[in-house]
Amino acid sequence: MADVRISGLHKYYGAMHALKGIDLTIADGEFAVFVGPSGCGKSTLLRTIAGLEDVDAGEIAIGGGVVNDMRPRDRNIAMVFQNYALYPYLTVFENIAFGLRARKFADSEISKRVGDAASMLGITALLDRFPRQLSGGQRQRVAIGRAIVRQAQLFLFDEPLSNLDAKLRDEMRSEIKRLHKNIATTMIYVTHDQVEAMTLADRIVLLRDGRIEQQGSPLDLFERPATGFVAGFLGSPTINLIPAVMDVRGNSVAVRLTSGEMLELPADKVQSAAGSNGKKVILGIRPQHLTRAGRAALPKGQIRVKAVADLIQPTGTRTYVTSRIGDVAVTAELGAHDVHEQGATLDYAVDMNRCVLIDPQTDKVL
Ligand SMILES: Nc1ncnc2c1ncn2[C@@H]1O[C@H](COP(=O)(O)OP(=O)(O)OP(=O)(O)O)[C@@H](O)[C@H]1O
C-alpha cells in the first residue's frame, strides 16, 4: 500500500516536450485513472512512475520515499500492459508463478499465492492449460494474476482491455473494479475510453497535451467541467456545443442562438451578467438534459423549445435524436419510444440549470 506524490514533473523526448509540469497526489488505496486523447502523455506519465522512463525535472515519491533514482524492480510495482505476452510453453500456473520463481520464493509460498490469485480471478480450473488454450479474456486474467502474486504496493495498468471485444471488456472492467475492492491497493489505470474512466475511477486525471486539464471524481468532472475540452471529452453522446451570444436586459439574462432563438438562463448561471451583453459564448447542453415536454408547465429553469427531428438512432434502451433548433443541430437522449418519425416537430424541455457556458476564446467554463 502506498500513496503517490508527483511534483513539477517534466519529460522530454529530444525536442518533444511530453510532460509539461505535472503535480499530482494519489492517495493510498485510491483508484486513479489517467484519461485523455491519443498522444496526451498518459503512458509516459505511467512509465515515469514505474521507472521505465527517466524524468528531466521534478520528483516522484511512492509511499513517502523519493524514487527518481530507484530502478524499476526496486519500486515494488506491478504492471499490466495492453500487450501482455504470456509464455506460450508454460502452463497458466507457471506463467503466474514466473516472477516468484525468478525471485527464489519457496514452492509452498508459490503454490499458495498462485492459488489465491487464481481463485480471486476465477481461473483455478485453467491452471494446467497453456495460453493457446485460453480465450482472450482468460489470457488477460492470467496477465493480471501475474501482477497480483507480486503483492506489490502499487498497480499500474496501461490500456489492459483494449485488445478485447466490447462485451468482454465490460466484464473485465467489473472484475478489475472488484479486484481493487478486494486487495485495496493503490491502482493507476490508463485508458482513452471515457466510459472506462468514469466507471472505474475514484479520481479521474484528464490529460491534454502533457498537462493535467482537470482532476476530480467522475461526477465532479462530468457535472462541473472546468473547460469545454473536459465537457466534450466526457459523456456519450457528446455534449452539444452551440455558438451563442449573451443577451442581458436588466435582470433577465439569456443566450441568443444564431437562429435568433432566445434561451433564458437561471439567475445563478451568470455570476456577473452585467457588462456581458453581446459577448460570444458557447452554450453546452448534454443530450440527457433535453427531454420531451408535455403540456404541463415546466419546472423552474427549464425552457420549452421547438425542434425538428432529423436523425433517429435507437440503441434499445434510449434513442438518440438529432434535431434542428433554428439552424443548429442538437442531439437529445430520449426514451426508447419517445420519437418514431423523422421530420416530426418536437417540443423539448431544455434544462438550463444543467447547461454550461464556455468562453470561446479561453475554452474556460464561465
Ligand atoms: N520514445 C519516444 N520517443 C519520442 N517521442 C515519444 C516517445 N514515446 C512517446 N513519445 C511522444 O510523447 C507524446 C506522449 O506519448 P504517450 O505515449 O505518453 O501518449 P498516450 O497518451 O499514452 O497516447 P495513446 O493513447 O496513443 O497511447 C506523444 O506525442 C508521443 O509521440
Ligand SMILES: [Mg+2]
Ligand atoms: Mg499510451
